[in-house]
Amino acid sequence: MPSRADISPVPLSLVEENLPEAAARFGDSFRRTGFAVVEGHGIPADTIGAAWEAAKRFFALPDEVKRRYHQAGGAGQRGYTPFGIETAKGASLSDLKEFWHVGLDLPPGHRFGGIMAPNIWPDEELPEFRPALQALFGALQQTGLRVLKAIAVHLGQPADFFESPVQDGNSILRLLHYPPVSPQADAVRAGAHEDINVITLLLGAEEAGLQLLSRQGEWLEVPAPEGSLVINVGDMLQRQTGGQLPSTTHRVVNPPAERRHLSRYSMPFFLHYRPDWLIEPFVENSAMPPITAHDFLLQRLAEIKLS
Incomplete structure (x- = not known):
């Protein structure tokens, strides 16, 4: 069994009660490990519960029904992506997962309408799916803004620094289903990778399997108490901060033999900058040239074989 990463939960209420303390505690955790664990995130239990139920009901649908919501050529950015497509950067085997993507609902004529595709909804099969996922998307967006406030202060920026860059951001809520794993499986549920976006907020990490790669090259379990x-x-x-905050390699390993017959579900929220935001490092003399968030996203989607 791998050791556990040294990550102590941080109450999210500190952002409002003592912002300098929140900035220090989040900053320390992110600088050391690239990860943090939040307790008391404040997202209502019924909002989370409704989304879990909707996700499980969708993934239980017949394969031919689910595939109606797969958009060929859409780079997996909206709707359903079938089992065995996404592949970690540099990996030869695809991940053992299927997923659904929900993005921001833009009004007609929005300036990013040509970049951020409209959502796809399985209203015919699951009318409760849309409202459940829209509610969770909004709640996670607001939670992410609270964390970004602490990060901004930790970096010596104004507390509202990230508000404009992430407004109308190309953020995505992913519903993940890792089916039971065959004893003969060569691949893992999610190969070693780094996330593309600004920060990722993950619900469902209580189920064992999420590991991060330490700077010493050791795989460590990410501790996630229930409800965190x-x-x-x-x-x-990472690019914006010139590497001050690391985007840490992580993976989801296959369960032990006695649990391989069970599915695993999780709901990561990938919080993104708006497409035209110029990612330009804070630090002077950085070797990384500026790049827009949209161009950066396109590069990375090609690397993981979604486009």
Whole structure:
């Protein structure tokens, strides 16, 4: 069994009660591990419960029904992506998962309408799916803004620094289903990778399997007490901070033999900058040139074989 990463939960209420303390505690955790664990995230239990139920009901549908909601050529950005497509950067075997993506609902004529595709909804099969996922999307977006406030202060920026860059951001809520694993499986549920976005907020990490790669090259379990929210730094924020906050390699390993017959579900929220935001490192003399969030996303989607 791998050791556990040294990550102590941080109450999210500290952001409002003592912002400098929240900035220090989140900053320390992110700098050391690239991860943080939030307790008391404040997202209502019924909001989370409704989303879990909707996700499980969708993934239980027949394969031919689910595939109606797969958009060929859509880079997996909306709707359903079938089992065995996404592949970790540099890996030869695809991950053992299927997923659904929900993005921001833009009004007609929005300036990002040509970049951020409209959502796809399985209203015919599951009319409760749309409202459940829209509610969770909004709640996670607001939670992410609270964490970004602490990160901004930790980096010596104004507390509202990230509000404009993530407004109308190309954020995605992913519903993940890892089916039971065959004893003969060569691949893992999610191969070693880094996230593309600014920060990721993950519900469902209580189920064992999520591991991070330490700077010493050791795989460590990410401790996630029941009801907590796991957050990790993505490549966009790593680039923006000139590497001060690392986007840590992580994976989801296959369960032990006695649990391989069970599915695993999780719901990561990938919080993104708006497409035209220029990712330009805070630090001077950075070797990384500026790049827009949209161009960066396109590069990375090609690397993981979604486009």
